[in-house]
Amino acid sequence: MKQKVIMSENRSKIKTLRQLFLSTLYLSAFTFGGGYVIITLMKQKFVDKLHWIDEDEMLDLVAIAQSSPGPIAVNGAIVLGYKLAGIAGIFCSVLGAVIPPFVILTIISFFYQAFKDSAVIQSLLAGMTCGVSAVIMSVVFDMASGIVKGKDPILIVVMILAFICNYVLKVNVILIILFCVVLGVVLTLIRTRKEAEKS
């Protein structure tokens, strides 16, 4: 009797893992347009459709995925996998998220030399790169105007200085990021102390 219960528990866990793997595999294979899109689709799948997680918790999980370093789609897969099935869950969901881009880019990389020598493909790629430049500039425009509208002088100065350091002075990207992490910790501590003094 007891053994039967354990067996059925095992079976349901395997079912969860399989579903987790297949869902992230599917989302990763068909999601164009970056991490934020895939996170929305994960919410639709796991909150609205499967009801495995409630909405509030999902929002916090998304916040964790977005505030951690690394690709957001992978981070999202990790928090979901961890939440639903622990370490085994992380393994399955990350594998699902990584396999599609890995396979696709391996195939492309295999043909890249031939691609590069074809004048037709070259001009197609050159044209698309123009489009990519415009997309990146448009994204930067939105993000930068969001920061300017926030009207926090420190953040605006950080943005300008970071640009000069990176583009003109060629300062190491990692140094800039580390500096901002330290600055962020200091500013947050000052802010919480001020709030504590007020109350």
Place this chain on the structure above:
Amino acid sequence: MIYLQLFLAFLQIGAFSFGGGYAAMPLIQAQVIDRYGWLSMSDFTDLVTIAEMTPGPIAINAATFVGNQMAGIPGALCATLGVILPSCLFVSILAYLYNRYRNLSVMKGVLGTLRPAVVAMILSAGLSILLSCIFEGGLAGMMAALESASASAALASGFRWRHLLLVIAAFFVLRKWKNVNPILVMTGCGIVELICYLI
């Protein structure tokens, strides 16, 4: 030891790209082009374009592509493992802390200070791509043209007017119709360029 180099380079990319998507771009550029010279700038712009056209996070696309180009499938596995390892560690720890304390305020504060720097660095990487798209040889080519004996003639001959027009047109479309699919805009640019080439 190319496998170790690939692993370590992409480990840094994974560990320091905060903010997803394009945030990885300046780091990939710093490691893959500036530090190790694994890709040329034109390979890099091709890579960003391919990554944009295929599903999956740009960091994983880049890891798979660069790994494959440098050391075949084992290289791709090392690079991909490197890029997701920091996520796995960091996100798991954060998810665990969240389950215990349910408080993400310092994390959010740090992220707030990081965001302007990330925007600035995306702009900086985007400018490199834009320049290599509208000028023969990118920034280096432009500098060489400026230093040559007949600077204005060299500048004029290296300048790709059609690409500049394409970028401006794509940017206009993206700003005017906010919901337009960027992949559609990019494909459109590619087709226009291809038609111009064939004519």
